[in-house]
Amino acid sequence: MNASFLSILRQIPTLFRHTVSLAWHADPWALVVVAVAQLGQAAATAFGLLATNRVLVSLFAAGPTADRVREALPSLLWVAAASAFAATLRAVSFAATGRLGPKVERLAGLSMMEQVIRVEMEHIERSDFHAALDSGQHGQTAARRLIEHTLGIVEALMALIAVSGVLAVLHPVLLPLLVAVVVPKAWGTVRAARRTYESVQIWLEHVRQQGALRRLLISQRAAPELRVHGAGPFLLDQFDQMAAQAADEQTRLAHLEARTELATSALSGLTAGATYAVLGWLLTHGQLPLAAGATAALALTSGTAGLRRMVTHIHHLYEQSLFMNDLIRAREEARRRAIPATGAPVPEPPEVIAFDRVTFRYPERAAPALDDVSLTIRKGQVVALVGANGSGKTTLSKLLAGLYLPTSGTVSWDGTDLRALRRDDVFAHVALVLQNFKQWPFTARANVAISRPDAIHDTARLDAAAAYADAHSVLADLPHGWDTLCEKGYEGGVDLSGGQWQRVALARAYFRDADILICDEPTSSMDPAAEIDAFHKIRALASKDQTIVLVTHRLHSVKEADVIYVLDEGRLVEHGDFATLMSADGPQVFRRLFELQSHQYRTDTLDGVPAQRIRSRDAMPDQSPAAGTTG
Ligand SMILES: Nc1ncnc2c1ncn2[C@@H]1O[C@H](COP(=O)(O)OP(=O)(O)OP(=O)(O)O)[C@@H](O)[C@H]1O
Ligand SMILES: [Mg+2]
Structure with a gap:
């Protein structure tokens, strides 16, 4: 958003339209009530000033004081009535604004989150998109404040029109004077707003990291290591350093603001002095009767107060609109990166899911997580994915579920590319037990x-x-x-x-x-009995025509799989059923892994005593107290 003073003035109508439309969607009735109440207030202000003028005319007339006061009394009552009416309408307007604000905030937040929950996984993991989302968060409260400040501007504007009307009737030269008093102030406040926003943008990453640290310091999941490993004071120190840097920035802003404030107040003071000098000249040169002069002084005071209010509201409107703009941008970014809601329907579970030369690269990573993988999964099969850590099993499962799209190659369901299918339908056929569920x-x-x-x-x-x-x-x-x-x-x-x-x-x-069950290390924390039972039950689902994709390091549990796919550094290196992969003349990767694991089980138990304990005792005789005394 262009932030120069004039460009801000030019943007005000657009901001205004945007805000009013938001409010209209949130609660049209409240908006109407506010509008009517503000019109009423403006009318009451103008009427009050005119009645004040009549009071002053009566008081400054010739004749005995008691008569003049008596003469002024009815107008005085009108002044009181106008003021009471304006106060009542102010309360009405305040209540309606209070009703409108939270609704607008809710609407703004919802409109963003609706888009965010549909963003492709690949994008939700990107740092730039997350930064945009974090900026957008500020926009939620900004939406509410936008309403309040827009309404504030309308209120001040109405009051100004009323005052200006009265001033114009008294003497036309008074009008430009009114404006001159406030211009320096307007310039200063907009400058401050721009500085605050720029600072927020520059410090956004800092604030995000500080927030993450704060959450860690109070997190239950982090609590054990925070205490035992002494990570607490370390993190606290980082947190404090960040807080100190943030405090310095706040101080810098405050100093700049104080300087601008001083300069603008001085200028405003000078223009105010000039205004009253002109008023004095008009009175002494008989250009303005005394009563009208007094009314003009009152109107000028009330007018400059109104203008100042308006400038303050414009400042906040501008500031908040910058944040609101971030929300709109985040929402649009989310919409752009969303999983398409369209595509060919998938009414039935697929007979065949095929990976054809699929390569997948995570953003911000050079090496592909999957490299030229081709495989097929048929309905009702139990398919096992095995391989070393980081070989791409979880990634493959996520592509299968439609969470990621291949960087190259295709994943197809019954011959149709996943990209062309309605993804919500794809998801509807899948159930997940993720490794990090x-x-x-x-x-x-x-x-x-x-x-x-x-x-x-x-x-x-x-x-x-x-x-x-x-x-x-x-x-x-x-x-x-x-x-x-x-x-x-x-x-x-x-x-x-x-x-x-x-x-x-x-x-x-x-x-x-669902028709396809993807289980990624579903039993890694279970006790042996529970694990055996769980694998048995998972496999049993296949007999009900469900397709099972099982990722595991427990190679014994894949014996009955229809097909085992072995991954190594993102490449599919072997596949076949257990017997094929274990045959001596077959490929060797799976067999070696399997034998390593079963050998471990066989040698780790000797007459029911874990061999590890025997070995460790044998291996460290020197460290026993006896060895210490003899050696
Ligand atoms: N969200 C991610 N963003 C970036 N890189 C990732 C992401 N998830 C995994 N990787 C990387 O992709 C590669 C494959 O990871 P993947 O999680 O698929 O392996 P895995 O076979 O499931 O390993 P494990 O047996 O440890 O679960 C690894 O190099 C990993 O560091
Ligand atoms: Mg994994």
Whole structure:
């Protein structure tokens, strides 16, 4: 946004239109009430000034004082009535503005979030987009303040028109004088607004990082390491340094503002002095009767106050509009990066999902996470993805779910490129247990039912999901069963163990009842019995025609998979069923990994005593107290 003084003045009508349209959408009635109340106030102001003039004319007339006061009395009553009327309307307008503001804020926030929740995963992970979203957050409160300041401007403008009308009747030269008093002030306030906004923009990343640190310092998840590893004082020191830098910036702004304020006040003072000198000249040269002069002085005081109010409101309007502009920009960016709502429908679960020479590169990463991968997944199959850390299993699962689109190559569902399909339909066929699945800070019920929120009150379905994932024992321990809050730090909140959370995640995926179930390390925290049971149940779903994609490092559990895909540094290096991959004349990667793992199990147990303990005792004889005394 161009920020020069004149350009701001030019932008005011647009800002005004934008704000009024926002308010109209939020609450048309409140807007009408405010408009009427403000018109009424302006009329009351003008009427009050004219009545004041009549009071003064009566008081300055010839004759005994008692008669003059008596003469002035009816006009005085009119002044009082006008003032009471204006006060009542001010209250009405205040109440309606109070009603309008929060609604506008809600509408502005909603309009942004509606777009944000549809943004492609790839973009939601980008730092530039996140910075734009953070700037946009300021726009929510800005929307509310925009309304308040726009209405403030209208109110001040109305009052000014009323005062100007009266001044013009008294003497035309008084009008430009009124404006001259306020111009320096206007210039100063706009300058300050621009400085504040520029500072906020430059310091945005700083503020974001400071916010992240603040959250970490009070986070429950970070608390153990913060204490045991001594990370607390370290982070606190960083936080304090950042706070000190921010404080310096605030001081710099305050000093600049004080300087501008001083300069503009001096100029305003000079113009005010000149104005009253002109008024004095008009009176002494008989250009203006004494009563009219007094009214003019009153009108000038009230007029300059109105103008100052208007300038202050314009300053804030401008400042807030810059933030509002950020919100609009973030919203537009989100809309531009959104998952398209259109595409070919996917009414049935796919018979075949095919990856054809798929390469995928994360933004800001040079090496591809998936490199020229071709594979097929058929309906009802159990497909296993195995490979070392970072080999691309999770990435592949996310492409399969339609969360990412390939950088090159295609993922197709029954021959149609994923790009051409309606993505909401694609998602509708998928249930996920992600490696970093979300532990929602909600009740146990919501944690399971969030995969299909419309069925949240279907307790039978919830129970079936819990039974499937063996989560009944977890629920039985919770103080309020399904309705226990699974987040510490809130009233009645509890935390679950790692394995218990995984059961909840599995129950969530089952509750969704989708055609394709993607499980990425679904049992990594489960005890051996639970793990065996979970794998058995996951595989059993395939017999109900569900397609299962299982990512795991537990190679024993993929024995029964229809096909195993082995990834290595993003490339698909082997595939086939277990027997094929294990045959001596076949490829070797899977076999070597499998044998390494099973060898570990075989040699790690000797007559039920973990071999590790035997070895470590044998390996360190010198460190025993006995060895110390003899050696
Ligand atoms: N969101 C992301 N942004 C950038 N790079 C990523 C992202 N997620 C993963 N990567 C990178 O992509 C590569 C593949 O990661 P991926 O998570 O798919 O591996 P994985 O096979 O699931 O590993 P693990 O067994 O450790 O879960 C890695 O080099 C990883 O660092
Ligand atoms: Mg992974």
